[in-house]
Amino acid sequence: MDALDRRIVNGLQGGLPVAARPYAEAAAKLGVSEAELIERLQRLLDERTLSRFGPMYDAERMGGALTLAAMAVPDDRFEEVAGIVNGFAEVAHNYARSHPLNMWFVVGAAERGRIGEVLAEIEAATGLPVLDLPKQEEFFLDLRLEA
Amino acid sequence: MNAPAGKPSARTLDPLDRLVVVATQAGLPLSPRPYLSVAEQIGSTEEEVLARVRRMLADGVIRRIGAVPNHYALGYRANGMSVWDVPDARAGELGRRVGALAFVTHCYRRPRHPPLWPYNLFAMVHGKSRDEVEEKVREIAALLGPDDIGHDVLYSTRVLKKTGLRIADKEEKPCSA
Numbered sequence: 010m011d012a013l014d015r016r017i018v019n020g021l022q023g024g025l026p027v028a029a030r031p032y033a034e035a036a037a038k039l040g041v042s043e044a045e046l047i048e049r050l051q052r053l054l055d056e057r058t059l060s061r062f063g064p065m066y067d068a069e070r071m072g073g074a075l076t077l078a079a080m081a082v083p084d085d086r087f088e089e090v091a092g093i094v095n096g097f098a099e100v101a102h103n104y105a106r107s108h109p110l111n112m113w114f115v116v117g118a119a120e121r122g123r124i125g126e127v128l129a130e131i132e133a134a135t136g137l138p139v140l141d142l143p144k145q146e147e148f149f150l151d152l153r154l155e156a
Numbered sequence: 157m158n159a160p161a162g163k164p165s166a167r168t169l170d171p172l173d174r175l176v177v178v179a180t181q182a183g184l185p186l187s188p189r190p191y192l193s194v195a196e197q198i199g200s201t202e203e204e205v206l207a208r209v210r211r212m213l214a215d216g217v218i219r220r221i222g223a224v225p226n227h228y229a230l231g232y233r234a235n236g237m238s239v240w241d242v243p244d245a246r247a248g249e250l251g252r253r254v255g256a257l258a259f260v261t262h263c264y265r266r267p268r269h270p271p272l273w274p275y276n277l278f279a280m281v282h283g284k285s286r287d288e289v290e291e292k293v294r295e296i297a298a299l300l301g302p303d304d305i306g307h308d309v310l311y312s313t314r315v316l317k318k319t320g321l322r323i324a325d326k327e328e329k330p331c332s333a
Binding site for chain 2: 017018021022023024025027028029030031032033043047050051053054056057058059060061062063064065066067070071072077079081091094095100101102103104105106107108109110112113114140141142143144145146147148
């Protein structure tokens with residue numbers, strides 16, 4: 010990453026203008042050409058410096074539901090249980106974490122009711138309790154990291 | 157450009173909105189007129205797609221449009237989920253103060269499940285090392301003072317799945333990973 014890459018990553022986290030030629034407008038602010046900005050964004054994606062470029066949708070405002078769930082999985086069953094949990098299409102992310110509750114995953118579905126069903130199905134398939142930790146309040150959400 | 161503050165109220169997307177979502181949720185085309193590319197793909201017009209995107213941005217269905225950095229690639233290798241037991245009556249005010257810290261990327265109030273899980277406030281802290289995360293967690297603890305009844309930091313040790321939330325292009329199964 011050179012200095013211009015950093016300016017692009019930092020400058021474009023906040024918002025691309027909604028316009029017919031958004032890259033041209035953003036490029037003008039960054040002092041580069043539209044073609045160079047597009048080429049750099051493609052390279053930053055290819056190199057996986059950026060994981061995505063585009064609209065960030067809010068599943069809940071689209072009428073969907075989400076929860077964060079946690080399980081305490083015995084070490085000797087970890088891979089088996091990860092396979093069961095990951096097998097649900099509704100499981101969007103799943104992380105191993107350093108804690109007795111060592112498996113943390115996000116469940117998303119079109120309807121709230123489906124979330125409860127998925128958690129119950131995971132409990133039935135694994136024989137392990139699942140903690141349901143839906144967000145009750147959101148204080149700030151702005152995933153901006155300085156490059 | 158973030159979603160307006162306050163409680164989200166869901167709205168129903170019409171079929172054209174859904175086509176726009178499905179065509180752009182993996183990324184905006186990197187072409188000089190990306191909304192024209194989307195319009196051609198879904199059989200609409202550039203003006204209509206732009207109008208839909210503006211409306212979804214205005215009502216918070218789209219949080220923002222832009223770059224999502226891979227935090228590992230930027231050197232933020234330590235990602236700590238700090239969790240806090242704070243008095244319920246003060247959780248709203250404290251959450252707002254913690255959430256306003258520049259190094260906290262997500263902050264939520266969630267239910268406790270005692271005795272296994274006594275924590276009711278979650279604050280995600282990214283750092284270039286665990287030491288940096290620990291330093292930031294100490295800053296949060298100092299801010300909370302006596303309202304910090306107990307806290308812990310959970311580090312992710314492995315990504316087991318990361319497909320993201322996706323809505324499908326089939327009406328009967330509108331949200332699958």
